[in-house]
Amino acid sequence: MKKNVFLLLLLAVSLTLAGKEPKYIFLFIGDGMATPQRMIADEFSRKTGKGQLVINTLPFHATTRTSSANNLVTDSAAAATAIACGTKTNNGMLGVDPAQKRLTSVAEEARDKGRKVGIVTSVTLNHATPAGFYGHRKSRSQAYDLGLDLVASHFDFFAGDGISKHDRGPKSIYDLAKEAGYTITSGREEMKALKPGKKAIAIAASRSSAMPYDIDRDPACPSLAEMTEKAIEMLSNSPKGFFLMVEGGSIDWAGHSNEAAANLFEVLALDQAVKAAMKFYEKHPDETLIVVTGDHETGGMTMGFAGTGYAIYMERLALQKHSSVKFHRLLAKALKAKPDMTFEEVKPLLAENYGFIFDSKEKHPMNITAKELQLLQDAFAAKKLPQTANIIMSGKAGIGWTSGSHTALPVLTTAIGAGAENFTGFIDNTDIAKKLKDLL
Ligand SMILES: [Zn+2]
Structure with a gap:
């Protein structure tokens, strides 16, 4: 009852704010997050006593088409270009149209209008989704060149899993960033010590290793929510406001590997980051807009699986300790210590x-049924044990998968705050950029 009253109040406040211009804009993107991913994480959260996800309680919703210029099934580069710039392009292209004409992103427009700009992600900063907001290249694989674009953007704050292939050119991207006035930190503690006033790039991992899945979170790495909180702190002293894009980038990876637990924990991590933005919204409700969307669906993930009939047991995923990536590492370590290890062991x-x-x-x-046992034995022999364990685990929870790639399912966009009423109905991914640009 109390929660319903709160939701009604939230809706009332949002309706009063309709038509206002947002000084502070948050755009959250779940990479590979469509309705199934949102609902599976939601169901898990409810079943484990933590209640509904914030991303699903925002009062305005729009079903969002995700296709690219040359494909019904988009990749993250074309999707990021559509969401950031408002123009459809071919899969693989970033910040340019199919004829390779340079486009302008909402983040660049915000910067040119005197707002501060921040980019936060749980994957590398020059990966497709974040790069869609500052990069202009015909291929997403031009990682070093995208690093050059990152430095040239002069955006105020970046936080994520570093810059991949930063040393594949005449000069390290990090050195170029320092010359351009960026402070570079690594790990959680250094990021926390950053003070507003200087441009910064916060690298999440303290060592050279990649930022782990949230299910395996290393306390030396900041969470996506902590990076979002820091971004708010670094940007909010701007007299003209800010634009902040936050990506939950690894939802997609867990989708590609058909791993339900890692997938839903990434959605929960994104939800926590949105909660950090909601705290800011509650202080500046008439000046803040929060939009949460996905770039495409990954995995053909669904709620319901023939093996469990009409029943879904999301809570069984809580039994999984580590992601299959970490399990793979633990298994490799055990095999190194005992190369002739048998399946029994x-x-x-x-x-x-x-x-x-x-x-x-x-x-x-x-x-484990006789059939599942056979599958696991065969997978162990073929050195594909983690993949098969993912599928069996998903089946036990009642989750099905149809693909190891992206699908053309529409995604859900939700919004709250000043201008949120623009995000309703059945829209195109390019409409997100168009509407945000109008609101700047
Ligand atoms: Zn993907």
Whole structure:
């Protein structure tokens, strides 16, 4: 009851704010996050006692078409270009149209109008989605060149998993960034110590390793929510306001590997980041806009699986300890110590990480059936054990997958605050940039 009253109040406030111009704009993008990903994380959150996701409570919603200029199924580069610049381009292209004409992103327009700009992501900063807001290249694989574009953007704050291939040119991108006036930090503590006033690039991982999935979070790395909080702190002293894009980038990776637990924990991490923005919104409700969208769906993920019939057991995913990436590392370590390890000896590792039960006489939903046992044995022999364990785990939770790639499913866009009423109905991904540019 209390929650419903709160939601009604939120809606009332939002309706009063309709038509106002947002001084502070937040755009959250879940890479590979469509309705299934949002609802699976939501269901898990409810089942584990943490309630509904904030991203699903925002009062305005728009179903959003995701196709690119040359394909019904988009990649993240064309999707980022559409969402950031408002023009459809071919898969693989960033910040240019199919004829390679340079486009302008909403982030660049915000910068040119005197707003501060921030880019936050859980993947590398020159990966397709973040690069769509500052990069202009015919191919997303031009990582070094996109690093050059990043420095040339003069945006105020970047936080993410560093800049990939930063040393593949005459000069390191980090050195160029320092020369351009950026402070560069690595790890959680250094990022926390940053003070507003100087441009900065915060590299999430403190070592050279990549930022792990949120399910495996290393306390030396900031969470996506902590990076968002820092971005707000670094940008909010701007007299003309700010534009901040935050990407949950690894939802997509967990979709490609059909891994339900890692996928939903990434959506939860994005939801926590939106919560940080909501705290800011509550202080500046008539000047803040928060938009949450996805760039495309990944994996053909669905709620419901033939093996569990009409039942869905999302809470079983809480039994999974680490992502399959970390499990793969633990398995490799065990195999290094004992190269002739048999499947029998691997069973305890599987039981420990996934909650699978082997050789039990008692009925239990996590019991491994004879068919599943065969699949796991074959996968172990083929050195594909983590992938198969992901599929079996998804099946036990009632989650199905149809693809290892992206799909053409529409995504859900939700919004709250000044200008949020623009995000309703059935829209195109390019409409997000168009509407945001209008609101600047
Ligand atoms: Zn992808």
